[in-house]
Amino acid sequence: MTQSANLKQLLTPHAARLQSSLQRIQGVELTPGSDADILLQALTAPDEQSVPIAHFEQEGNTLARGGGKLDTQLSELQAYFQALQTELQAIFAAEPSQFISMIGDLNHLQAELALAVTRGYQQGIEEQRNQNSHVNQRLEHRLDALQRINGVSNSATDLDQTLEFIAQVVAEELQADLCSIFLYDELQRVLTLRATNGPRPLGSMHFLLRLGEGYSGWVADKGRTLLHNDALTDPNYASEARAYGGEPYRGIMALPIIFFGSAERLIGVISVQSKQPRDFTPEEVNFVEVTAGTIALNIENGRLYEQTDEQLRRKVHELATIHRVSSIIASTLNLDEVLQIITTQAVHLSGAERSCIFELDPDRQRLHVLAHYGLNAKQVGKLQIKVGQCCAGRTVQTGRPNMAVDCFHADEHCFIHDDPMLSSEIHSVLCVPLKVKQKILGCICIYSSHRHLLSPEQMQLVITFANEAAIAIENARLYEETRRGLELKSVLLRELHHRVKNNLATVAGILSLQRRRTKSPEVRHILAESVNRVQGLAATHDLLAHEDVSEGRVDDIARKIVGVANANLSPPDKRISFQVEPCPIVIPSRAVTILALVINEMVSNAIKHGMADQQRGIVIIRGSEEDGNAIIQVIDSGKGPSTEHIEESAEGSSEGLGLSLIKHLIIDLGGRFSLRRGPLPIQPPAGQEPDQEYTIAEVRFPLRRGR
Known part of the structure; x- marks a missing residue:
């Protein structure tokens, strides 16, 4: 975003004061290259022409790759702009028109930077997802190769055929030019080539190496892994690298095949070779180590099987x-x-x-x-x-x-x-x-x-x-x-919930009849609230009568309550829309009834108090889970309670019946209730101002599974 010369001219004289306000937010001096420093330089430095959007995109990308939270970064950015606005309001108190013009530019800049951070964060998440997908695919492919090796090792009886198959799979998996497998003869103390996926030395499989000879002999003698980028640079290794004819092999990975039983026993050597210099990765070494272990077990099992008589095999x-x-x-x-x-x-x-x-x-x-x-x-x-x-x-x-x-x-x-x-x-x-x-x-x-x-x-x-x-x-x-008993229990509980629902409906009907007969507006209002509470409970029991009786979803409960509250409490002359956001949180049946009453009271308060002076508005019911706690919010776009009312609610004094019910009920679930005013943390619904404040009634309680 290019800053106007007029804005820079106005802000540059106050650079030190703006810097101090940003330092108060950070608590320390501004670090060169930090977000706050770059933002300040772009707004006040004469030689800076625009805010480096790429920097904030990279900040978002780095945040995503490091596992950070986007909302934390955006909150920090918002704090910077809030501090700047506060300072500019004090500076230009005598020039309100100039202040309003600058605030517009700052808001536009804030939105652009927030978008850049979000865009970079999304790119980082996507890159990380693609990288993880690639790693997972490679691991799955390698696991499949090991399963094929293990499968043929357990099923094939011909050892040479098994080793040939293993050499082929290893070479294909590591994209190597050659894989060779030597077996060790304890009596003659030599290595004999038994399998390769490619050419054989001198056109024969009878290729022998003494201990210490070539890279395979070195590995057999030392009993440890050998990795060499270019075997031709070592005369001892070069002799074996050239033994296969044609172009010699240069990149080498050779591992001993050892059986770890009561005593370690050398079985042979497995080598992977490439015609070009190559550095093998630790993952590739691990893969060949597992393969070597499979070969050792297969050969040892074969040896034991040959030593076993017919009775033991049976x-x-x-x-x-x-x-x-x-x-x-x-x-x-x-x-x-x-x-x-x-x-x-x-x-x-x-x-x-x-x-x-x-x-x-x-x-x-x-x-x-x-x-x-x-x-x-x-x-x-x-x-x-x-x-x-x-x-x-x-x-x-x-x-x-x-x-x-x-x-x-x-x-x-x-x-x-x-x-x-x-x-x-x-x-x-x-x-x-x-x-x-x-x-x-x-x-x-x-x-x-x-x-x-x-x-x-x-x-x-x-x-x-x-x-x-x-x-x-x-x-x-x-x-x-047990299954039949659970089915019977489920049927009985559903029938119980159905009967409770019917009884509550009867009670609600009696209260409704009494409400119509009374002449007192105050009594009529009290009875209407009671009818709404009873019908909310009836709707909850109706939900439990048709779903799994041991638990209930938060959004299903909220929809039932909204339907009842909308029918009973929404004045006909007002247009109030309700929005229940999807929430897959499942709570046990013990908490369902209590939560239904709590949501009913919060929705009722939103209609009765939040929309008291409004002809239209929106009520949002939202649920989420955080650190093992269920968080349920009822948000309305009304003017909401006064600051004194919120403070009294927090202190527990002078509260009405609705708030008292909410607090006492949520305590039974080990939770707490709060009431506040503020903006929505996400994009507001259509037709609502982005910076509009909402009344947020929130309950938070731990999820106790199985209770």
């Missing part, structure tokens, strides 16, 4: 299976799904063909089929077995596992006995009770076509699985019971 497989089954069961609380998982996985766990879950009836006399796998649904659908009969009944009766071979032919109580086709296919059965805290829920039976008993280890695995399955069934049942 046990590992069985344990992995039961762990997977337990994880699947624990991941859901749907009882039908849990039962289906149990019957299906029990078959896979034991190597059998069929399974069945029997549930003990409430009378604890009979068992019925709850779920099955591999059996005829019609056959087992209406099946009932007495406790003590058949393998399942005896297992429930004794509470111990029961295992038998070809018992179906002699046991006439067994349901398989009556099905010759099924009994010819099944030869052995294992029944395990489902117990939770010594309480038997039923049993699970596993049927196999093999004529052999399970080993003690296999049987213990099935028993462990059955115990976890019983807990899962019990949890699923408890969850269903």
